Amino acid sequence: MNRQDHQENGGEAPVSGTESGTESDEKSARPDPLFNQSLEKGLEVLRAFSAVHRTLTLAELAGLTGMTKSSAQRTVHTLETLGYVAKHPQTRRFRLTPKVMEIGYNYLSADALIQVASPYLSQLANASGETANLTEPVGLEMVYVAQLMTSKYIPVLTPVGMRIPMYCTSSGRAYLSKLPDDQVMAMLEDSARVARTPSTLTDVAAIFERVVACRKVGYACNNEELFLGDMGVGAAIVNSQGQAVGAVHVSPPASRWSMAEAQKKLAPMVIECAWAISRSIAH
Known part of the structure; x- marks a missing residue:
């Protein structure tokens, strides 16, 4: 019985392991026509510019982008x-122009979460005396999308x-902490896990323990792991399906707070802020 006869009689067409594997490999290797x-x-060129690379020559851009x-x-x-890039007439070095901000602004103005969260971030900043931040996930990172600053000194500009x-x-x-264990482990394994400071946890098991602990107490901490002198207390924001969509955090400086004091006084405020935002976007 040939393949067509087998399919017409309700069976599955026999496919050899070699053929199946080859076809699968070929499909994955084919370029996306769109x-x-x-x-x-x-x-890639726009992303090549940064605080470290404020201006770049053509050769430097080629090297950074691999072009x-x-x-x-x-x-x-x-x-x-x-109009997104400009060249200095004397140095011939390129830089970004303010027009690049249009793209980011379009996202910020269209993001409903930012609009909902803003009054609660303001309340958190006023109650805590510390800058309140809203972040959203991008790959293995969180990106700052809103921030309510106070007049108090902060050691790191974010x-x-x-x-x-x-x-x-x-x-x-x-x-x-709002993701399944297997997904958390996979994301931690995929992270570079560079020791940003002497306090940075880089071991997957140790970081996973902190994530699990967050599920129990409702907030997570960072004790000078990203920047020296800068701590963090954060809580997740979830939608009506219980899926994490972002997080709220404050960054109390070590010069004003101990980690124990931050956990005792700031954590309840952060949890309440995240809960209020989650409740608002669920309706």
């Missing part, structure tokens, strides 16, 4: 023509748009 590589290159110099030149020229790793931050661990 994927636009030119757009990818443009975004050939001619490809980088075409991409940068297009971005320059569109502006909206900044990304921080999940594995060593209170907001990241709080977010992870």
Whole structure:
């Protein structure tokens, strides 16, 4: 009986292991016909600029993005023509222009979570006396999407748009605490887990313990693991299905707080803020 006869009689067509594996490998190796590589290159160039690389030459951009110099030149020229990149007439170095902020602003203005969370972040900042932050997940990191600052000194500037790793931050661990164990472990394994400070936990099992502890008490901590002098107390925000969509955290400096004091006084406020936002977006 041939393959067609077998299928018409209600059976499954026999497929050899070699054929199945080969077809699967070929499919995974095939390029996505809808994927636009030119757009990818443009975004890579924009992401190449940072606090470390405020201005870049064409050769430096090519090196950071892995492009050939001619490809980088075409991409940068297009971005320059569109107004997202500018070149200094004397140094010939490129920099981002304020127009790049349009893209980020469009996201912030359309994000309903930010609008819902803003009054609660304000309450948290006023009650705690510390800057209140809202972060959302992007891959293995959390990105700052809203921030209510106080007039008190903060040791580290963490502006909206900044990304921080999940594995060593209170907001990241709080977010992870709402995920299944296997997913948490996979994400921790995939994280670079660099020792940012002498206090940074890099062992997967040790970090996982902190995530599990967060499930029990409702908040997660970071004791100078990302930046020296900077701590964190965070709690997850969940939607009506109980799925984590972000996190709230405050960053009490070690110069004003001990970790024990922060846990005792700030943690209940952070938990209440996250709960209020979660309740609001569920309706």
